[in-house]
Amino acid sequence: MFVGLERVGSARLWLVEGSVPHFREMVELGREIVRALVEVHGPAETVRRFSDPYWLTALACVLGFEWNTSGQTTVTLKALKVGLHERDIPVRIVGGKGEEMRWVPYEAGRELRKIGVEDAGELISASRLTCSVDESALQDSYRIYFHSMIVAEGGTWTVVNQGMNVDDRTARRYHWSSEKGIGVQEPHTSILAERDRECVLDLTSAFSSQTRKVMVEILRDTPPSRIKEDLAQVKAILKSQRLLDKEIPPELAHSMPSYLAPPNTLDEETLRRVKNVGEFKELLVARGVGPATIRGLAYISCLIYGSKASWRDPVKFAYAHGTKSGRPYYVDRRAMLEHARILRDAVLQARLGDHEKIQALRRLSALVSGQVTG
Numbered sequence: 001m002f003v004g005l006e007r008v009g010s011a012r013l014w015l016v017e018g019s020v021p022h023f024r025e026m027v028e029l030g031r032e033i034v035r036a037l038v039e040v041h042g043p044a045e046t047v048r049r050f051s052d053p054y055w056l057t058a059l060a061c062v063l064g065f066e067w068n069t070s071g072q073t074t075v076t077l078k079a080l081k082v083g084l085h086e087r088d089i090p091v092r093i094v095g096g097k098g099e100e101m102r103w104v105p106y107e108a109g110r111e112l113r114k115i116g117v118e119d120a121g122e123l124i125s126a127s128r129l130t131c132s133v134d135e136s137a138l139q140d141s142y143r144i145y146f147h148s149m150i151v152a153e154g155g156t157w158t159v160v161n162q163g164m165n166v167d168d169r170t171a172r173r174y175h176w177s178s179e180k181g182i183g184v185q186e187p188h189t190s191i192l193a194e195r196d197r198e199c200v201l202d203l204t205s206a207f208s209s210q211t212r213k214v215m216v217e218i219l220r221d222t223p224p225s226r227i228k229e230d231l232a233q234v235k236a237i238l239k240s241q242r243l244l245d246k247e248i249p250p251e252l253a254h255s256m257p258s259y260l261a262p263p264n265t266l267d268e269e270t271l272r273r274v275k276n277v278g279e280f281k282e283l284l285v286a287r288g289v290g291p292a293t294i295r296g297l298a299y300i301s302c303l304i305y306g307s308k309a310s311w312r313d314p315v316k317f318a319y320a321h322g323t324k325s326g327r328p329y330y331v332d333r334r335a336m337l338e339h340a341r342i343l344r345d346a347v348l349q350a351r352l353g354d355h356e357k358i359q360a361l362r363r364l365s366a367l368v369s370g371q372v373t374g
Helices: 023-041 043-049 053-062 071-084 098-115 121-137 206-221 224-240 268-273 280-284 291-303 333-351 356-368
Strands: 006-014 091-097 143-152 157-165 170-177
Touching: 023 043, 023 053, 023 071, 043 091, 043 143, 043 157, 053 071, 053 170, 071 091, 071 143, 071 157, 091 098, 098 121, 098 143, 121 143, 121 157, 121 170, 121 280, 121 291, 206 224, 206 280, 206 291, 224 268, 224 291
Parallel strands: none
Antiparallel strands: 006 170, 091 143, 143 157, 157 170
16 A cells, blocks of 8 residues: 655756765754754654755755756755764655665665654555656656655655656656655646656556556456557557557657657566556556556557547646746746736736736635645
């Protein structure tokens, strides 16, 4: 059971290299910031704050990092992990960059006992699932290379994953919280990025629910050899851009990015092993299943069996008007003036007794900040 599991946001960052001369100072100051937060807000609320992409970025800036670089994630959490180790603060950080990602099961068992978490089994399961979702269920060109779990006494946790796109040298950060709901369908409440990808495979979308179900049914009801034949047919369909008497989905009808190309083949042994998985999230964490397997099964589900899937990047926020430096694009001055006019008119109308526009802006603000549901 993956109880209390939901992604709550992500951020897109620029990859940078080089040492951090002030790392020791980051360790010292970061530890005392966490100590103060625990004293004022308690350990559970302190850990919850790490699930907010804005908050973590602000913390990294306080510790001396640029707001839009990848090191704000990896180095900041590494410094906090070192600073909290063997201290009397009821918060611990496990995992990290590269090989350290694999250490979570061992670190969780060892480190979390020191803050009163005796059974780390659910945390370890959550660790595996969050990585699998961000790596395979949402295929947006970013490969996960950093995974860290922040845990409080009592078991409250936040997961921070970071993926790398080596082609444009950017990183995208994903945040998860134990406070949110269960499942893999639209687990996030906000995703931050400088721009969206033109085409991604988003199996976390509600629009993809049928495809998730059909993928499991295909494995249960279809021999592996037939599944491989279906994959060959998928590639023929994509090459000809025709699906019987209809065009293929418009998102796939143009130049397909390399990270969404169908796999050359599917491993029959893996297909046999996952034949009896009960649901999609079990498939994600099964041994031998990665992005290529998930992508191949999704294509078969959509193009052979006719299910629907989302091919849109689930990014919820981007730069409103661009930036002076032109990264990711230059300021849209016309849009800034138009938005200034909208706000000015709303305030003027409110002064004249028409509060409808102001109320609409308040509702929009609440919706964007996640305070309105349903």
